[in-house]
Every structure is written in C-alpha cells, then in structure tokens.
Amino acid sequence: MRKSLFLFSCSLILSGNLVYAQSKDPVVQGIIKEATENSQLKKLAQELTDGIGPRLVGTPQMKQAHDWAVSKYQSWGISAKNEQWGEWRGWERGITHIDMVHPRVESLEGMQLAWSPSTSGKTVTAETIILADVADSIAFQNWLPSVKGKFVMISMQQPTGRDDRNWEEFATKESLEKMKSERSNASTAWRNRIGKTGLNPKSLALAIEKAGAAGIVASNWSAGFGVNKIFGAQSTKIPTVDISLEDYGMLYRLTESGIKPKISIRADSKELGMMPTFNTIAEIKGTEKPEEYVILSAHFDSWDGGTGATDNATGTITMLEAMRILKKIYPNPKRTILVGHWGSEEQGLNGSRAFVEDHPEIVKNIQAVFNQDNGTGRVVDLSGQGFLHAYEYLNRWLNPVPTDIRSEIKTSFPGTPGGGGSDYASFVAAGAPAFSLSSLSWAYGNYTWHTNRDTYDKIVFDDVQNNAILTAILAYMASEDPAKSSTVKSVLPTNPRTGQPMSWPATRQPIRKGGVN
Template identity: 55%
Template sequence: MKEYTKQRNLKSFGLAFLLLSSTAIFAQNKDAVVAAIVREAQVNSQLENYAFELVDMIGPRLVGSPQMQQAHDWVVKQYTALGADARNEAYGEWRSWERGTSQVTMTYPRIKSLEGTQLAFSPTTKEKGVEAEVLAMPLFRSQADFQSWLKTVKGKIVLIGMNPISGRSDANWKESASAKAYEKYQALKSEQLRQWELSMSYTGSTRRTLPLALEAVGAVGVIDSYWTELPGITRIFDAKSRQIPVFNVALEDYGLLYRMAERGVRPRILLQGKSRELGTAKTYNSIAEIKGKEKPNEYVVLSAHLDSWDGASGATDNATGVITMMEAVRILRKVYPDNKRTILVGNWGSEEQGLNGSSAFVEDHPDIANNIQVVWNQDNGTGRIVRIAGSGFEKAYEYIGRWLQYLPEEFRNEIQTSFPGMPGTGGSDHSSFVQKGIPAFGLSSTSWDYGKVTWHTNRDTYDKIVFDEVRQNAIIVAVLTYLACEEPGLVSRDKIVLPIDKSGKQMSWPTNLQSKRTSGN
C-alpha cells in the first residue's frame, strides 16, 4: 500500500512537473515572439512610408470623394502586398463632392486676402465668385427678435459665429496675466458664451443648420469661425446649405470682419470656392484578412476608420490609426506567419458621419460577428496607448489583464485599465461591435492636445504625427493580436449588469447605432 502511494505520488509529481515545464516553455515562446515583434518594429518600421503615401500623397479622405476612393484602393494594394486577402466592400452610397481652391478676399474698405476655406459639401460659387457686404449676426433677445433680423440679411454674406473676447489661449492668459486679470477674463468669457448660447437657442438652429434658414431668406453666403481656442486653428466640418456657399475663416481674420461690421463700416468680401459635385459614389469598407491556420473561422479584428474631414489631411484622425494597424500586420506577417485565428483588418468608411462603415459591417456579417475573439480599435490621435477599458464585459480583465503582462515593461507600466468599464454608445468604431455584444476595445492614447490642435481642424497634418509613439502603438497592437490569436478558446462575452441611472431606472445595454447607407442627397 505504501509502495503504491509512493508510485502514485511520483506519477503526480511527474505530471505536475511536465505541466509546469510545458507552461514555462509556452511562456518562453511567447516572450520570444514578443521580443521579435519589438525588434522588427524598431529596426524595419514602415510607418513613415505609410504616412507619406496616405497623408501627403492622397491627403484628406472625405466620404464619397475621389480621394476617399484612392485611399481605399491604396489600402487594398498595401495589404495584398503583405499577403492578405484584401478587398473593398461596398455597403452604400454617398454624395460625391470634391474640394477645389478656396479664396476669401476682403475688397472693402481695403484689399486683403483672408485665411479661409470652403466647408465640405458647400455649394460651389459661380465663376467669378460671390461678392457682397458682410453682416454680423447680433445677440437675440427672443425668437421674434431673430425673425425680425432675418428681414435684413437678403443679399448679404452673414457672419454666424461668436467673436471671442481674446484670440489668445487660456494657457497664455494664465501664464502672462495677473491673477486678477485672469479671473476677470474667465468671468467675461463665461458670460459671453452664456449670452451667445441663449441667443442661438432663439434661432431654433445650430451653427451647422443655421445657413439653411439664412439661404431661405436671401443671404448669398455664410461665414463661420469655429475656433479651438488656440491661435490659427479652427474646426472644419461640413455645410448643410443647398444653394449658398459656406466658408470657415480663421479667427484672426474673422474678428477683423466682425469688428468692422459692428462699427458700421460695412465691409465687403469676395468668396470663391471651386468645388465640384460628382453625383453619388459607392461607399466602402476596406477589408483585409489573413486566414488562421488552425481556426480560420474565428477572428481577431484590427479596427481603424479610413475617412476624415477635409480641412487638412486627416493625419491624426485617423491616418495614425490606419498605419498603426497596417504596421502591426506587417510585423506579424514576418514574425508570426502561422497565426492560429484569422486576423481581419477593417478600415471603415464614413465613421465621421456616424460610425456607418463599421456598423454596416457588423450588420452584414453575422457569421463573422458571432466568431470574433476581440476587436482592437484606435482613433484618438498620435499619442501612445495609455488606457484600456473593459467596455462593460464582465470578464475582460481575465484575458486583457493577462495579455498585457507580456508587453515590454515600460509600455505596460503606462497603461491604465478600467474593468469592467461601460459599453460605448458611440464615439468610435468599437462601439458598433460592443452594441452587438462583441468584445471590442478602444485603445486610448495620450492627448498631444488632440482636442484643440488636430481633431477636425485645419492643422491635422503630417507634421503633427509623433512617430515614436505610433511605433509603440503598433508594437502593442501586434502583441495583443498575437496573444488573442493564441488564446485556447473564445473569450467570454458575459456582460455586466448595468447600474441604475439618475432617474432610478435600470440602464440597458446600448443598441442605438444603425448604419446610414446613403447621404440622402
């Protein structure tokens, strides 16, 4: 009996030793692959080349534009060269508009070229442009006040934006003004904004829809200045008008026009926007797949939207996300050729109009959606990844927390996690997957003043890319993708029980996203 027990204990010990040894070898293998990923990213990075082609050569990628089609074709070409099965997959159509030259010239009381650009989808101007007197929109005290003022806008080019008290940044004020002057400035700034927002409420419009009301009563043009509170930087979105041109003018020149109009000078400007209407164009997602060698019908998804606004070249929103995923795939093809699961890259179209491309993909591919391991999404600038939240999946920590341990220590130590987190209702493309119960995670980055410098602005250009940080992101994505492919089974999709909202009602899992497949024009 004792001899039998001894033999059984030896067998148990041997089995445990083998298990520990195999686990240690497995961990060593993972460490070796991670080391190879880091080395390849640092020695042979292609990020600068990818960025040059996408940002400088193709440029802005407005949905429906010829440049967006160029970007889709470029993506397919790059992934095909990497050995992926790549395609452009149509999911709808959109108004096709192409930007031309934009010129804004003050013609009275003196000649001056102004810094401005036509907004996307703005109606083009006639051959010689539109020249007219400038009228500044005042503060309204009531809806009746606004309706009365509308009678004065016929034949005018209307300034519809608030003219801020100062064109200096808050940081500049705080650094250079006395404490008392800074406090006074903040109070005046808050009161000006309060009055302006109250006045806007009487119009029944937003700054993006107000031009529709103005063109209906005979205005011949609209100028806005959507300032980011940093000198020279304005946000560039789209125009909703059907007949009259809408331009954005930099605050420094906008304030000049505003002050003149307020003081009765009655300045005149010439607007020239040589855009082209091209009918409608198909909208696509660019999809690339590297089939898994063991589990080809299970997927790890790398997500980044390809489209951009077109006030600049869309460098950090979201070319940096696109090239991060492309570089991660390039690295994995070299150091991890036998990926167990299929790696699928989604470069989505029309994210800027409401996550349309990614939502359409999830809607159109239930077979893929049901077998997705995880989705990694990046869409917030050039900074290094420092935050990952669990998107409301109860057991996200069990696998993400484990995978993060394989990252180089200097990367891992910077990443703050929030588990289980809350499911997203929008914001970026991972939300399209989360709402279908698919584990999808936004890889959030350091700011680099993204919100005021590059997000949808006229300064979102190649020179704002911080390549060392994008390179770090490519490493992180490649490592997490490798580990997600190697995970023995599909990860849990268990959701948390959402908390009670402020009204005392039980919150429910969001289902608000649905793809819009046409611009309606």
C-alpha cells in the same frame, strides 16, 4: 503570517519566470525587432496624408485611399478587398480664396466647409453683416430681408485667441478670471441670440439662403492658437466658409463699428452625385480556428480641414503596420486576424455598423476587437467595456508587452460598455468583446481633432510605433490563446442621472444613403 509570506514569495518567483519566458517568445521578439528596425510608419503616413490627403466620405480621395490600402496589403502578401456597404453624396473640394477688399485689401485665412455649394468659378463680392440680436423669432423674420446680397456672419467674436494654458502661464489671477468670465458671458449671449431666431443651425442657414444672402461666414474656433474645427455646410445654394479667429474677429469689429467691410469669396467645388462607400477589409487566414477572428480596427475617413493625420491616419497606419509585421513574423496564426478600415465613422460609425449588420457569422465568433482612434499618443487606457471576465484574458495578452509600453497603460475592469465615440462601440453593442486602445491626448481635443491643423507634422512617431508593437502583440496573443474569450456581461451600475440600472447599448443601423435630405 509566515505562510502568507511564503505563498507571496512563490507567486513572485512564478510570475517572474512567466514574464521571463514570455519575453523570450521568438514571435514577440520578432515583432519588436521588425517594428523598431524596419518601421514603415513614416512612409505610410506620408503617402496617406500628404499624397492622398483628407478622406471625406463621398470624395474621390476617400476611394483613392481605399484602393491604396488594398494595394499596400497585396504588396505584403495579405488578402484585401474593398467591400461596399452604402452610398454617399459625392463632393470634391476645389479652390477657396477669401479676400477683404474694403476698407483695405488683405487675403484672409479660411476655407469652405465640406459639401459647401460652389461659386461656380466666379468671385462673389459683398458687404458683411452680423446676425442680428433680435427680441424673438418674429423680429428675426422681420430682420431677414436685410441680409440680401450680403455675407452673413453667424459666429460670435471670441474675446481672446490665446489658449488657456498661455493665459494660465502668464496672466494675473485677476485677468485670467476676467477673461474666462467675459468668454462665458459672450458664449451665453450668442447662444441666446441664436435661440431667439427660433431656428436650429440647419434651418437658420436655409432661412439666410432663402432671404438672398451672398453667403455664410463662420469661425468655429477650437480653443488653440490658429486652429478651427472644420465640419459640413448647412447651406444648399450659397457658399459657407470658415475664417480664422484672427481674421473673423477683424471683420466682426469692422462690421460692428459701421465701416461696412467688403469681402470677395471664390469657393469652387464639384457635386459628383451619389458615390459608393466602402470598408477596406484584409485578413491573414487562421490555420487552426479560421472561423474565429481577432479584428484590428480603425476608421479610414476624416473631415477635410487638414489631412486627417491624427484622426485617424495614426490609427490607420498603426493597423497597417501591425498587419505587415504579423504577416512577416507570424504568418500562420491560429485564428484569422482581420483588419477593418471603416468608412464614414465621422457621420455615425456607419462603416463598422454596416459590417456588424452584414457579417453576423463573423461577429458571433470574435475573439477580440482592438480599435485605435483618438490621436497620435501612446496607448494609456484600456477598459474591459463591461465584459465581466475581460480582466482575465486582456491581462494575459498584455503580459508579454514590453514593460515600457505596458506600464503606461491604465486598465479598468470590468468597465462600462461604450455606446459610441468610435468603431469598437459597434461591436460592443452586438455583444462582441471589443476594446478601445485609448491614447494620450497631445492636446488632441483642441489642436487636431477635426481641425485645419490635423496634418502630418502633428504625428508623434515614437508613440505610434509603441501602439503598433502593442497591437501586434495583442493580436498574436489573442490568436494563440487556447481559450475562447468570454462574452459574459457584467451587471451594470446605476445611472446617477436616472437612478436606474444602466442598460447595454443597443445595436444601431448604419446610414447607408448619406448626405441627402
């Protein structure tokens, strides 16, 4: 008993001395000082989100962002380039204006979906009609002619526009449960309505289009006040617009009651043909082991409902700021520190998958990949991604991180490998030690993930600054580590659904020619 206590006390003393020594590391101290006293995060975020805006793959804004990043790195003395990996359907958003003109005049909140066909500078005015609740696919085909010349509403009417937290704060238990039941029943009924058409979403849009509809009207509510998710149009000839829950609900009720409202839509956009797609790659060359790589990773593209602030301008500026700091404080790393700003993550990790496929010589020599993607929050979770010995080197690299940052992070080892979700998965599938710096939510799923409200004002800069400090220190420690990180994989647990052992994710090929049928 006494011997154990003595050994435990010694370990505390040694551990304390180690922490103290590392906390005085001039590089770590320099990183913290530069990040806190000379932060460039707000300037970077403003230039990227307000100045350039959303970064939908195939748009001029995406190319503008790539060029901006290269110029920014070069201004800091960091070598950078845009590396083409494919091409995508080019499209540029123009004006969207939606008005109700009967039974009264009111401008409606809404926007065309990405890649929506244009109204070619014209305003199209037509009555609204709700997708019919039919018995089966034959009945649906018989109903289809009734959409000719009308705007077809294809989304359910939501029973409430208040988020659940608002209900939980103010509602009685009985009314809360009633609302949830009504919403659940309405969702089930609408899914059944869609299912009885016999068509998937793409085929449904094309059928409505072929039947001569004036356009398609949707409302993809994101379960928060004033927030909708904005994705891509399925139509090829007629415009598809998304309208706010509040205005969509009004139109739905008016249509359902037989008043036959009319709306006018102008949706300008340009088709640009096939456009090249890029990754922006920058690096600080290693001095002792230049053929080994520490990679900082964040996807550059976004959907274009907002300006892509938390998905993923925050991850992007974290990596930009970390590289800027490292170049200033740690300009001669032992290993090469490379940053990848990936294109077309939103359509299936295409940029990072292309990089993995195109650069086997880099992938086989990766010391670590640190990826940040899921919002503006401070990093709170770090998994070993199934690498058996990840706990050894990740804990070693985390050790000098300031306590107020490190203490927030929950680690899980060895963890299980991510098969998707963000770009670290492209590297994990190839057997490279890649890790997600997973963030605190800040209501990310409801309010900013792929929504019309993902804008600069949602960024929490104190948290992003913490993430830049964390990333820079991890990159420094991984570069300096005398040992090469282990890529030994753990024995994966049993899949509870199949009863069979889980398998390591397979590498997947990128889509190199996208947005075309």
